[in-house]
Structure formats: C-alpha cells, structure tokens
Amino acid sequence: MTPLHLSILVAMAKNRVIGRNNRLPWHLPADLKHFKFLTMGQTIVMGRKTYESIGKPLPGRANVIITRQADYEVPGAMVVHSLEDALLICEETSNSHSENFIIGGEKLYRQALKICQRMYITEIQRDFDGDVFFPEFDRSEWEETQRDKHIAENEGGLEYHFVVLQRKSSTV
Numbered sequence: 560m561t562p563l564h565l566s567i568l569v570a571m572a573k574n575r576v577i578g579r580n581n582r583l584p585w586h587l588p589a590d591l592k593h594f595k596f597l598t599m600g601q602t603i604v605m606g607r608k609t610y611e612s613i614g615k616p617l618p619g620r621a622n623v624i625i626t627r628q629a630d631y632e633v634p635g636a637m638v639v640h641s642l643e644d645a646l647l648i649c650e651e652t653s654n655s656h657s658e659n660f661i662i663g664g665e666k667l668y669r670q671a672l673k674i675c676q677r678m679y680i681t682e683i684q685r686d687f688d689g690d691v692f693f694p695e696f697d698r699s700e701w702e703e704t705q706r707d708k709h710i711a712e713n714e715g716g717l718e719y720h721f722v723v724l725q726r727k728s729s730t731v
C-alpha cells in the first residue's frame with residue numbers, strides 16, 4: 560500500500576494565534592495563494608468550524624469535513640465523524656504523488672500533530688489577538704527543510720516566512 564503523506568498546513572502569528580471569531584486575524588493574499596498552490600488537486604481535511612469559516616467546499620480539491628453531528632451534510636464535500644475515517648478516505652484516494660493536508664483548525668491540528676510527517680507553516684512575525692492557537696510542539700523532533708522570507712505589501716509591511724518542517728523519524 561502507498562504510504563500516506565499527511566501534512567499540516569497552517570498560518571500562525573508569533574504568539575501562536577491562528578484565528579479570531581472563527582476568521583483569520585490577518586489579510587495576507589500571498590498566503591492564500593500559497594495555500595491554493597500547495598493544496599490544488601489534493602485532499603484537504605478540516606474541522607467543521609474551519610469549514611464554516613471558509614463557507615464552501617474549495618474547488619479542485621477533495622474536501623473532507625469532520626464533525627460529530629450525525630446529520631451534517633455538505634454537497635460537494637465528504638463528511639466524516641472521526642479523524643480515523645478522514646484518514647481512511649485519504650488512504651483510498653492517495654497515490655504516490657498525493658499529499659493530504661490537515662488545514663485546521665486548532666482542534667484538528669492538536670490531533671494531527673502526533674501523526675503527520677510534514678508541516679507547512681506560515682510564520683507571521685508579529686503577535687495578533689485571537690481565540691484559537693496552534694499547539695506547542697517539540698521543535699527538536701522536526702527538521703526545518705525550507706524557509707522563505709517575505710514582506711507583505713499590505714498589513715503595514717508584515718513579515719512572514721514560509722517554513723517547511725519534516726518529522727525527523729519520517730520515511731515519507
């Protein structure tokens with residue numbers, strides 16, 4: 560069987576904030592473009608609140624939404640009731656070129672952090688006010704394989720870095 564390529568994709572502020580009032584606290588078009596580039600043609604897995612914050616299934620990607628609500632339905636997306644079921648869908652749809660992305664929010668990241676092999680983190684170099692956070696993790700278990708530094712034209716010249724971390728023990 561093809562090994563499952565499972566990656567976290569997140570944008571987080573310096574103080575680990577990832578959201579406020581079920582929205583992103585910043586407006587960074589280049590990060591949205593980066594998100595689209597990485598996920599196009601792949602499977603994206605998200606919590607129900609993140610789905611509702613986006614508001615519609617994202618085109619060109621297999622959308623998997625996790626909820627405990629038995630009657631939750633979204634045309635154009637697959638709804639499951641556990642992370643395990645989401646991973647089964649990823650396995651069924653994967654080939655050797657596939658990458659499966661956990662795209663949030665905090666509750667999903669907490670569960671996926673233990674099992675993913677890679678993290679794409681947009682590190683925003685400023686604190687933001689928020690009510691959801693990316694969990695703390697042991698950086699020594701991860702190798703930084705990429706860091707691209709950028710300055711936004713909006714948001715007062717906000718500096719952000721596209722960072723890729725690979726789990727040191729990972730073979731995929």
Ligand SMILES: NC(=O)c1ccc[n+]([C@@H]2O[C@H](COP(=O)([O-])OP(=O)(O)OC[C@H]3O[C@@H](n4cnc5c(N)ncnc54)[C@H](OP(=O)(O)O)[C@@H]3O)[C@@H](O)[C@H]2O)c1
Pocket residue numbers: 568569570571576577578579580581582583605606607608609610612625626627628639640641642662663664665666667668670691
């Ligand atoms: N900065 C970023 O990169 C980024 C990315 C994504 C989201 N966000 C932000 O994160 C916030 C949302 O995060 P959140 O932690 O509040 O919510 P979330 O993780 O998006 O969704 C939580 C919901 O997912 C369902 N769920 C989670 N784990 C489950 C499991 N194991 N089994 C069954 N259902 C499960 C539950 O839905 P039910 O309540 O329906 O049962 C739960 O209430 C928003 O502010 C959003 O803007 C930021």
